[in-house]
Amino acid sequence: MRRACIMPATGRVVSVDACHVAYGPPYTLATFSIHCKSSRHSKLVAQSQEEDNVQRDPKNIPKGTVLCTMCNTTIAEHLFNSHLCSKRHLSAISFHNSTASFSRVEVSGNEEGGLDFGIVDPGEHLATLPIEVKFTGTGDVSLVEIRLSSMTGSRKFKQDPHFTLPQWRGKLLHRDTHLLTLMFHPHNLLGRFEDGIELVFQDATLNQRFTAVRRVRAEVGSKHELASLAPVAPYVRPKPKRFRAHAGLVDGIQVPFVSCVKWAVKLPRSRVPEPIRKIFESGSPEAQALAVQKAYLPKDLNAQTYPGHWATLLHVEEVQMILDLSQYDMEKETLTASGPFYALKVPGLAEKRPSVILGDQIRVRQPGSKGHWWGGYVHKVELNQVLLRFHNNFKAFQGQLFEVSFSLSRTPLRRMHQALLITWKPERILFPNGEHIAGAHPPTADEIDGLTLYNRYMEGNPAQKLAVASILSQPPGSVPFVIFGPPGTGKTVVSVEAIRQILARDPKSRVLACAPSNSAADLLADRLRQQGLAPSEMLRLNAASRLVSTLPGTLKAYARISGDAFVIPPVEDLSKFRVVVATCISASLPYCLGVGQGHFSHIFIDEAGQALEPEAMIAIRTMASVHTNVVLSGDPQQLGPIVRSRVAAGLGLSTSYLDRLMSRDVYNLDTGKGITLGTYIEIPRAILSYPNEKFYQGELQIRADPKVINSEDKREASSPSFFNPHEVLVVKSYVQDLREDQRLRLDDTQIGIISPYNAQNAKIRAAINTVALKKSRPGVLKVGSVEEFQGQERRVIIISTVRSNSNFVNFDIKHSLGFVANPRRFNVAITRAQALLIIVGDPVVLSLDPMWREFLEFIHSSGGWRGKPKDWGSDDWAAHGPRDIARERRDDMKDAMDELTRRMQDIVIGKVSGEDGGGPSDGEEAAQEAPWREDE
Numbered sequence: 001m002r003r004a005c006i007m008p009a010t011g012r013v014v015s016v017d018a019c020h021v022a023y024g025p026p027y028t029l030a031t032f033s034i035h036c037k038s039s040r041h042s043k044l045v046a047q048s049q050e051e052d053n054v055q056r057d058p059k060n061i062p063k064g065t066v067l068c069t070m071c072n073t074t075i076a077e078h079l080f081n082s083h084l085c086s087k088r089h090l091s092a093i094s095f096h097n098s099t100a101s102f103s104r105v106e107v108s109g110n111e112e113g114g115l116d117f118g119i120v121d122p123g124e125h126l127a128t129l130p131i132e133v134k135f136t137g138t139g140d141v142s143l144v145e146i147r148l149s150s151m152t153g154s155r156k157f158k159q160d161p162h163f164t165l166p167q168w169r170g171k172l173l174h175r176d177t178h179l180l181t182l183m184f185h186p187h188n189l190l191g192r193f194e195d196g197i198e199l200v201f202q203d204a205t206l207n208q209r210f211t212a213v214r215r216v217r218a219e220v221g222s223k224h225e226l227a228s229l230a231p232v233a234p235y236v237r238p239k240p241k242r243f244r245a246h247a248g249l250v251d252g253i254q255v256p257f258v259s260c261v262k263w264a265v266k267l268p269r270s271r272v273p274e275p276i277r278k279i280f281e282s283g284s285p286e287a288q289a290l291a292v293q294k295a296y297l298p299k300d301l302n303a304q305t306y307p308g309h310w311a312t313l314l315h316v317e318e319v320q321m322i323l324d325l326s327q328y329d330m331e332k333e334t335l336t337a338s339g340p341f342y343a344l345k346v347p348g349l350a351e352k353r354p355s356v357i358l359g360d361q362i363r364v365r366q367p368g369s370k371g372h373w374w375g376g377y378v379h380k381v382e383l384n385q386v387l388l389r390f391h392n393n394f395k396a397f398q399g400q401l402f403e404v405s406f407s408l409s410r411t412p413l414r415r416m417h418q419a420l421l422i423t424w425k426p427e428r429i430l431f432p433n434g435e436h437i438a439g440a441h442p443p444t445a446d447e448i449d450g451l452t453l454y455n456r457y458m459e460g461n462p463a464q465k466l467a468v469a470s471i472l473s474q475p476p477g478s479v480p481f482v483i484f485g486p487p488g489t490g491k492t493v494v495s496v497e498a499i500r501q502i503l504a505r506d507p508k509s510r511v512l513a514c515a516p517s518n519s520a521a522d523l524l525a526d527r528l529r530q531q532g533l534a535p536s537e538m539l540r541l542n543a544a545s546r547l548v549s550t551l552p553g554t555l556k557a558y559a560r561i562s563g564d565a566f567v568i569p570p571v572e573d574l575s576k577f578r579v580v581v582a583t584c585i586s587a588s589l590p591y592c593l594g595v596g597q598g599h600f601s602h603i604f605i606d607e608a609g610q611a612l613e614p615e616a617m618i619a620i621r622t623m624a625s626v627h628t629n630v631v632l633s634g635d636p637q638q639l640g641p642i643v644r645s646r647v648a649a650g651l652g653l654s655t656s657y658l659d660r661l662m663s664r665d666v667y668n669l670d671t672g673k674g675i676t677l678g679t680y681i682e683i684p685r686a687i688l689s690y691p692n693e694k695f696y697q698g699e700l701q702i703r704a705d706p707k708v709i710n711s712e713d714k715r716e717a718s719s720p721s722f723f724n725p726h727e728v729l730v731v732k733s734y735v736q737d738l739r740e741d742q743r744l745r746l747d748d749t750q751i752g753i754i755s756p757y758n759a760q761n762a763k764i765r766a767a768i769n770t771v772a773l774k775k776s777r778p779g780v781l782k783v784g785s786v787e788e789f790q791g792q793e794r795r796v797i798i799i800s801t802v803r804s805n806s807n808f809v810n811f812d813i814k815h816s817l818g819f820v821a822n823p824r825r826f827n828v829a830i831t832r833a834q835a836l837l838i839i840v841g842d843p844v845v846l847s848l849d850p851m852w853r854e855f856l857e858f859i860h861s862s863g864g865w866r867g868k869p870k871d872w873g874s875d876d877w878a879a880h881g882p883r884d885i886a887r888e889r890r891d892d893m894k895d896a897m898d899e900l901t902r903r904m905q906d907i908v909i910g911k912v913s914g915e916d917g918g919g920p921s922d923g924e925e926a927a928q929e930a931p932w933r934e935d936e
Contacts, residue, residue, distance in 0.1 A: 104137025105172070105201060107212045114215030115197065117184050119223045124186055127218065131180040133199065135172035140204035142171045143178070149196030149213070161185065162193050162868070163216065172201075186220045189867050190733060191726045193218045221729050229725035229763055248372030253389040255359045255379055261544070261568050264594030270417035272315045280319050280647075289647045292316060297651065303425040310614045311420050313653040314413055320645035322408050328354040330404040332367055335396045341379060341387040342396060344404065349384050353758060354406050356386055358545040358565075364402040373405070381547060411545075415588040416614035419621040424597070429620060429630060432479035432666050432676070440478075442674025443469040454500045454531050455493060464490050464497075467678025471498040472505065476601070476627040482658065482667060482677040483633035491633040494678065495604050496527045498631065502602055503537075503578055512590070512600040513581045514619050516611040516641075518542075520791045522552055524606050525581040529554060533579060541574070541582040541589060542566040571595055584615045591622035598625030607791045608658040609634035612641045616657040634658045638831075639790050639824050724760060727800045730840045732767040734798055735781070748781035752794035754829050756785060760802050786828050797833035801841030823851060830855070843870055 061067050065074040068083060075083045083089055108131055109115045120127045135141055146165050166180035182197065199212045219226065279291045296312040298305035328348070335342040344364075349356060356362070356378055363373040376388030396402070428436045448462075448469045458464045471481055471494075483491045495513070502509050513528075515521040525540045540558040542551065544566050551559060558581075560567040571593040574580065580590065584605065591597075603619050605611065620630060636659050643649040661667055666676050731753060738746055753768075755761050761783050768781060782794070789797075830837060839859070846852040847870070860870055 104135065104139070105141065105212065106132075106134040106136060107199060107214060108132040109214045114217060115182065117216075117218035119219045119221060119226060120184065120186050121222070122186050122188050122190055122220050127184045127186070129182045129184070129216075131166065131182055131197075131214075133172065133178045133180060135174060135176060138174060139206075140171070142202045142204070143169055143199060144202045144209070145169070145198075145200035146180075147198050147200070149198055162187065162218070163195055163197075165197070182216065184218045186218075190221050190730045191219075191867065193220070193868065219726065221726060225729055225767075226725050229728055229767070249363065250372055250374050250391050250394070252361070252374065252376045252391050252394070254377050255389075255544075261593075262570070263592050264571070265418075265592045267411070267414040267592070268418055268421060270311070270314075270414055272318050276312070276315050277319055280316075280323075285646050285650075289650055292647065293651060303427055303430055306425065306430060307420040310617075310653075311417060313648045313651055314416055314420075314614060316648040316651070317643060317645045317653060318408070318410070318413055320648065324644050325354055325406050325408050328406050332401040333364075333404050334399060335364070335388075335402060336398075337396065338387060341389055342376065342394075343385050343387055344376075345385045347384070348758070349381070349386070355409075356381060356406070357409060358547070360409050360545075361407040362386065362388060363405045363407060367401055367403050369403075375407070412585045412615075415585055415618055416612070418588060418591075419618045420614055422621045424621060424624075426624070426626070428477065428479050429624065432661070432664060434666060436479045437666055437675055440675045442466070443473045447473060451501070453497060455497050458490075458493065458497060461490070463678070464494050466674055467494045468498050468501060470674045470678055471629075471631055472501055474629055476629060478629050479666065479676055480630040480632055480661060482661060483631065484662065484677050485635060491635075492524060492527055492606055495524070495606055495631065495633050496531055499528065499579065499602075499604065500531050500533075506601070509578070509601040510599055511579045511602045511604060512587060512619055512623055513579060513604040513606070514584045514587045515606040515791070516584050516615065517607070517791070518546060518550065518583055519788075520607045520610075521581055521583050522555060523791065524604075525555055525558060526552060528579060528581070529558065537577065538579040538581065539569070539574065539577040541568075541580050541586055543583070543586045543589075544568055568593070575599065584611050584618055587619035588622055595623070597623055598628060599623065600628060602629050602631065604631045604633075606633050608632040609636055609638055609656050610641055610790060611656055611658075612643070612653060613655070613657040613660065615641070632658050632661070636662055637824065638828050639787060642787060724800070724802045725763070727802060727840045728760070728763045728767050731764055731798055731800050734838055734840075735768050738796060746795065750795040751781050751798070752789060752792070752796070752832060753781070753783040753798045753800065754786060754789055754832065755783070755800040755802055756825070757802050758785075760800055761785070764800065786825050789832050790828050793832055793834050795834045796836045796838070797829075798838045798840065799829050801839065801846060826851060826855075843868060 061074055064077055066077055066080045067074050068080075068089065071083075071089055115129055115131065117127050117129050133143060146169070148163060148165065162185050164183040164185065166182055168178065168180055170178075172178065184193070194215065194217045197214050197216050199214075200209055201212070202209050276292070276296065279288050279295075283291070292312065296308075298309055301309055333344065335344055337343075344362065346354065346356065348354065358378055358381060360378045361375045362378065363375050365371060365373045374390050374394050376390040376394075378386045379389050380387040427433075443466070448465050451465060451469060451472075453459060453465070453468075458468075467483055474481060483494050485491055499511050499513065502511060513521075513524055515524055522540070525538065528538055535557045538558055539560075540551070540555050542559055546566055548561055548564055548566060560569050568589060571590075574590060574593060575595060580600075582589065590599070600623050603624060605616055605619065608616060616632075624630065634656070636656075640654050640656050640659065643654045645653070648654075666672060669677075735751065735753075738744060738751060739748075753761075753764055755764065765783050768783070782788075830839075843856055847856055856865075856870065859865055
């Protein structure tokens, strides 16, 4: 047949004979209308007709183009004939024609709500759902095919065993209602199951087919438990808050430890310069980054420009930290008197959102007041509240409301600035090059074989012995030595052995051992304890602001504690210890107490890839001399430092000192082994075979300990964090099975649960605390984010990925949240398990990321798959690539099903437009979800 289009110059309808197909009776495109009972289609049609009316005005159509009213787009004249043959144009014609037939058939359900089985008990064998098909028109129409959307397309997938399709096919009689039965089989699997059911009709009168699509869903679980996990209130995006000055502040009474320490060196104030702050009052992040770069950053980073470069980035980061912290400010809160203190409830305190520690200041004033603020210092941190001490003149009566503003703890930033202000500029430490390793060579075989190891398990591990021997063979004042390798490959073991060897070889040696977090520093100290260091030899130096309850009991004898607080020892006491273990931030305490540079012969920084470069410099620049050797251990493939500012991250603050060194020629993996680095220590378990190939080029060697190796998205109220009730119940079920299996004899300390979203972690904690135990086994089951697990391992790790709605995934990618399209976060998450890794997630969403798809294929081929079958062929990705697979999926899905996934598919293949689905305040939402760096 002939098709009609409007030429822009005249507005007249012109017939075109190209590539035509018989789709039905003749019609004029300029006057064609659609009659459809779907509200969504009606809106689209009305919108399309309104836009057509505007575009038919010749003044609105560019010269040299032709308006295709069917597709509602202008096409260059020389491409117009090709457009008429395009898939897009033919699909538009098919859709317009099919609606004429579809309007005569009514199918129960609608495109928005679909067909819903509701909540099905996992113990049920079968659930049924009726589908009504009614023919309201005239003519000869038959139902010829019923299929699942997951079964359509060019690829052949394994049929979902959960849904059984209706069997009836036949001719529809006028005004008759045909009742079809769709069946769902839970198979005792918890979770949400979704698909699409497609009913294909044949219109014999028009000689064409048309399809009705309905989404079908079922939830399997306990109605009571799902109700308890439902949102407490609909999510309402909180209004964004902006920086506000705290003029007229009345200071409160500080915690005693703040004033009792006698410092030999004072911390600098290092406030953010006002011109830098003003840059961030307006403009896009790109414009802000350009302004900072042009005005404050040097063209070249060298020993002379080094301090100013990093100080500027710290200022940029502080601006964002203040803004992010302000998102937790509260408008109308009460204070409860408790002796000399006032108690303030802080939602999210247990999850460090906001992060509040002893000695922090929280400011209050009456709502709407323009008067002064009262600054109260935090004297005690409890589960969901803090105890504040205000000025003696402060009074609050029962029920009185206050505005609450959280104040950023600047001590860590000030310690980093202090390190940068030290004038020592060691080229061998900051910018090592070939001149600094001239004449260096790896240790000889005799040097390696001559080691008498403290850790006997290292005897059969040549790579570990080489790394230890390399550290010992370095002369004083060498370039930093890097122990580089993935998790669980013995980096900390090598550091501990090297420290013990150093102490034994030189009675005058002193070691400062650091890590970015308290948990990593505790692990390092405990390993040294296990290797024989006595409390008289080693000090676990803790910040006075740290809660004593967070220190492992095995290290209490190595710390200085008075009552319920840590004490910082005087300089003469601290100087007596041969080993001092601290966080990177607290590593400045010896310098501030008066310990001289060069006091420590060696500085070790474990998990160095997690530390900001200025953070790593605290120990090095304050304590190192020309003779001090530095040893770093870490993995650049794992998560880097926590940086809240996108601008600061983009300008280099997210690149760790370890990462920067590894990019230099002297740390070449082929030529630097045994001289500047020890790399790829043997891997302890076969569970890491996938990340071995993916991230470490297959160089990891399997070396296992048999004793170990054989063993839907919602938000609520004002919280922007996501949670998935179905995954909570699945995780709970796994925890219960693990706890009750007497063969495993696992205690809770051997199980870890990882999820990227705070709300999900909170829901999981609440759920697993209700699980009744057949036999009590002491310990705390840790539930946390990826950052909280970096550097740690558990025999069993359960990962809840949460995401089952592709509409939100681009938000996560933009703000580096979640697991999708974030290789480092993915790598850390899947490498925490020693014996068993359990992943709870939606394969449809996860598989759209190429890396997750490969890992899911690895799981499936290894026999570890359970639940919904995978919806891709084993060779599809390798044969067609991500672009073709994503394009096929788009083409295969129908109407609403297509719209649901298109945004995410475009994200994954790098074709996202400027829209992010988050709106103007998505940055504030991301700020509340992102982790906070440890303060001390």
